[in-house]
Amino acid sequence: MKYSAIYLAIFIERSNRFIARCRLLNTGEEIITHVKNTGRSKELLLPNALVAVNHQPSDKRKTAYDLIAVKKGEMWINIDSQIPNALAAEGILSGKIKLPGLKGSINYLKREYTYERSKFDIYFETDQQEKGFVEVKGMTLENYEIGAFPDAPTLRGLKHVEELRLAQTMEYHCYVLFVVQFPTIQTATIHREMQPALYEAVEKAKADGVQILAYNCDVDQESISIKEAVPFDLNQKFIDPNQ
Template sequence: MKLPQPLLAGRLVKRYKRFLADIVLDDGREVTAHCANPGSMLGVAIEGARVWACEHGDKKRKLAFSWELVEIGKTRVPVNTTNPNKIIKEALESGVIPELTGYGEHQREVKYGEGSRIDFLLSGGRRKKPCYVEVKNVHLSRSKGLAEFPDSVTARGAKHLKELETVASGGARAVMLFVVQRSDCRRFAPAADLDPAYAKALKSAASAGVELLCYDCEVTTAEVVLRKPLEIHLD
């Protein structure tokens, strides 16, 4: 997935009101950028961190800048939570996720369950069963090499897992796919101390037949590309 260009480097002053971030650019300008991340951004919204923003030039938008990347240590981490669905769309089309190949049709945002929409519904091709794929963005890493989700309580996330359990019990494939938007992790685990209910729901879903996948990404200032699977630890 290509990132907006050009990206302008700077330092994060603060992130506030969920969708706003004050940034001092290297050229001296002090700007307020849109932050496309409604979550807590634990571990990535660090004041003084090296960041990259895009001046998009869209006059219809209230803010002229959007915050795209932050550097944590030596690792660049995209902050936009809409990226993973775009990354997975490209990955499905290019067939780089072996577990999800063999389908002839990829539909997005299909209604299912109780008022929910699945991120991707895969069907047709040589696969006999349709496959429901829920995608989650992961950026949290509090311990070296460990990616975690969620970074705060997510009742919505737990609801999605229950919906996937129902899909699996009905005979279709149900997949929970975590996309780690960073390249410095080797394994994944639920952040049970931050949201014990979600951690419990994830274990329940796995026991009920929901398939769990986790992939990391290669990140540059030009693009974010799905890279390799990570180990998943539920205990």
């Protein structure tokens, strides 16, 4: 996934969940940007952080720029919450992302599929009459090369994990896929202290056969692509950089 019109800027402040002020490096102009992630991102969106903004002017928009990535040390972290689903669908269809436990090859995939009370990110079928769901979560929180989800409590995420667990009992093949939106990571995990209920739901889902996967990404200021599978360890200790 490559963005079309990237400019580098210095982050000034986040006015609210959706809006931030930045200063373009090339002109010094102060701009208002749309933050494409409603998570907290406190450890990333710091004053004077180097960020990448995508210029997308339109009469239908309140801002002409989207804030899509932040430089943390030597590493770019993509914070565009719309990207993980697209990367996941493309990766599954191309075979870059493997879904363990399937006997057949995926021959049908649909995004945003409604099942019972949930709308799962991906529904698929295989040539061996297998059916399943993949719920995709973007991961942007990192500390000491450990990635964690979530960086803020998510009732929607909790609901989806619980309903994947139910779908698994109905003979669907169910997966939670974390798309780690940065390259350097040793292990991915659940931020237990942030949301104990989500940790417990993932623990129960995993025990009932829902598979938990994580793939990291190659990221720079202009692009992001799936890199490789990384270990997921529910018991990995995570130190929140914001505490």
